[in-house]
Amino acid sequence: MKSFGLIIAIVLELVLTCSLLSANESLWLDEAKKKKCCEVKSDLSPQKEFSLKSGSLHKNEKLKDLSGSILYIRDMDGKIEEHNLTGSKITFIPQYKGNYHLFVERRSVQDGTLNVELSSLRMYNKEGNISCSWGKEVRGKTSDSRYLSEPLPQLPFQLIMEKSIHRHHINCCLYAGDIAPFKVYYKGELLHDVPLSVEMESGWTNVIEPSDEGTVSFEIPRSTYAPDKGDKKRSEKLLVSASYDTNESGVFEGNTYSKVHYTMTIPLSFGNSPLEYESKSLAFATVIGVMLVFSLGLYYNRRRKRKTLKEIYFDEE
């Protein structure tokens, strides 16, 4: 009897987790990488193209109809633009060189529950419109605006990635082994008990619980299929999402709802950990080795030259 009960409990757990997973049809923003031939030249900065994808990282499809969604674009000065989306593509021309954060919000009512699906994406614009940004070029501000520090007021529920912790020399990007911290905000307040789910391209998933302070962080795992030889620097995708339920009632597009289900995703790219192909101890050894060789060489050279005046009757005090 007891073993039978145990088996049923395990099966129920599996079913629950599976349903949790299968119910997790995530939605995220994706940037379309243009081919080199279509790079725009001269003064205009190139147009950036984005789409919304749904599904899992491994198997997904683009959403064909984006109407009803709202796009927020935040530039490095904190200015926020709002757009209503139509069609199947999101396009905009960034004016300045630097980091832009895009946020997408889609609402729909299903079974009396308002589903608010959010996604954010950071993109880096390499070339800005020089006539707008020559002031910025002259100023040459270098402080990092890659990470958001405060939640966007327009979004009721937000997942924010903070500055990741590296143990290697590259500051710009994410790599396996880096610790990525996240914070979850609801209507401007920090939530302390919302877990984070992580999904990788290989299908590997995990759920991370937050710490006492409200930060939830995890170490980016090594890619399952990372090659030992060949291009050591390829990058892979990672999807981070958080969800939250509240009991709010209201009406949206003629449908009433009594509960609200918020979901936010952040798609990330990470590369192979540099520590896989780097050696720190060898580097220190090289530095010290060079120093030793050089100083010994100098020392013997000086001794050889000094030998002629060995009888110098000098003394230093």
Added chain:
Amino acid sequence: MHTEHEIETPHQRQNRHKAMEAINVINALKEDFKFPIQSMGYFYDLFETVYCRHEPLHEGKVKIGTMCIQIPSEIIYALDGVPIRLCNGFYTDDEIGSDLLPQKSCPLVKATVGWFASDNFSDKPDITFSPTTCDQKTKAGAIIESFGHTVIDVGFPRTKESEESRHYWRESVKSFAVKLSKFQGKKLTRSNLESAIKKIGYAQSLYHKLTEFRKNKAVPILGVDMFLVTNAFFFDRIDGWIGAVEKLVAELEQRVSTGVNVAGKASPRIVYTGSPPIFPNYKIPLIIEQSDAVIVADETCSSNRMFNDMVAVDEWNLYDMIDSVSDKYLKACTCPIFTQNDDRIRRIIQLVRSYSGDGVIYQAFAGCQVYEMEQRSVLAAMEREGIPILYIESDYSPSQHGQLTTRVEAFVESLKNRKRMKK
């Protein structure tokens, strides 16, 4: 009748003659000029003590003789010695030396050799260092050694622009320091060299203060007095010298504030250059100043050159201090023994400009090959700059006095005329 004659020994006669030469000059300085300076009394007494009464100054100390200014006195003071510069200005000694050196030799070298030959010193050097500067001093070293004195040669380069010559002189100084410290039985340490450099630096800064006063329109001190002060540095105790010069500076400051002028209002200002006037061979400077001119600056190794360039040290450790000391004695040296003499010409021109000189008097010893040879280039340069220059040759003999006076007076007159015409 039987009277007791005390026959003079040669040394006593020599001393008497020298005393006569010395007292002549000292009296001339004391009495022939207006507005005598009180603080100069120290120097008059000093020269009387040493050259008239022949009293020793440095008893109980080791005296290191130097034949030329390039031997670094800083190292000598650091090693607890007393540097005595042996350049001699006495006609008495010159006569003794004439028998030992060729006829056409430099009178200064002859006098020095004669002095050593007679071996009549009040402060006898225990060891002498002779840098190989001019030909005659170079050869004189061996001659002096043959009289039984200890002479060590110190190699001095004849060029100063190249890396090798500078390096050579640095090595020379180091080897000089080794030899001296072995002789003294003392070690050259960081602290004693540092204090020697600073003491001599202070003495030099006092001289700079003195010469600043000579830039004024009303000159408070005579050129011959300045020559006396700087000559005293050859052999005086350095602390006594420093004390006396400090008092002199204070007195000159007072004289400047009251506008005392030892020369006349229209007296031409002369820059004196050439062979060094060593006491008591102040013939030419005295003639100049007795002819109603005033010497405001000079470019001679017995006066300005000793004090002008100061040692600058970057790192106060022994390796750097020794190199700084050797560099100072070589690089800035404007002695005519070098191959190029641009530095000397520029120096004379700079002195004329900053001291508002009216003319230059270039005096060379008859027999001094290097000064005589430089005459051409210096005269040409002065002509280009429009500075009047008089070239005189002289030696230690008292016979030329009349001729020299005539020439100098004529030159001074022409300078006065020039000044009047300018107005």
Added chain:
Amino acid sequence: MTKNKFSLRRSVNNMNLVRFRFWFQIAAFALIVYGGWAGIDLGDKLPTFACVFSSDASGGKCYVGELQHDLRHTFEMMAGYAGYAFLISLGMFIVWFWVLNKGWCGFVCPLGTMQDWLTMLREKSKIRFSEYSWANRKKIKSIKYILLFLMLLLPVMVANSVFGAPKLPSGLAMPFCDICPGRMMIPAFTGDFNQFYIDFSTKTDLVMAVLGMIMTGLFLVGSFVKKRFFCYFCPMAALQYIFSKPALLKLYKDGAKCTKCGDCYHACDMDILEIADDVTTKNMVTEDCTLCLKCVAACPEEGCLEANFMGATIFESTKEGFVLRMAMDQHKESHAH
């Protein structure tokens, strides 16, 4: 009023330059290496080393890093946005540079400050410094121009095929940053030793990383024995010297007053012969000069050397200043510094 002005001038001319420079360098070091933590950001066109790899701590970024980045664009892009960006960067660099001329090297650069600290350590340990012979010094003068040329050429060749040559691997995109000892040393002062690594991913990266480590080792030992060892090879100095003529801060020499005593040459960290031996030229900022003004402090002649800002003399050599700095102003026995 004139009396006040006279005293200010006199006290500036009498100042202890070594001590002033020591504290100024510390302040500049703190600003450049730690300024970012205090919220200071002077931009990324600074004419001094302020490492891009020390991202939040530095108070600015060095222009050399920006320059290599700017040049890594295709020729088509150089004709458009990238070209304008390059010109603006260069223009800002020149404007920053003109304020202090080569004084950025002598007073601000953190690598220079580190070298001066190593020199002070050596001086305290009473170890003699090394000097180059004149012939060797002439030979090494061209190395910084070669490094500058390579630094300008290689990024262009990474992005373009120049004269039919194949594009260079991306490991050569920041060639000078790879070998610069500042990349290792400046973050090290903020506790970040992550820049000490050897990258085995590609051959190019391996070679460049090893070169970087060798340069760091050479930098540390070289500047211990030779004053300002790295400054002879610095391509930033080469780049700066090209624009040095119209700058605002200058070093002027009055050759007529010079006695060629060589005190200035003796004090010069960079062993510039011309400062002592050249008595005709007025502008003495040569390609090696770091405008540290040690020569002015060591000159015993009145008014011979001076530091001049926009036509006004701000610091000149005086007899009184010399005597005070060498602590020769009384015949008591005390140490200068």
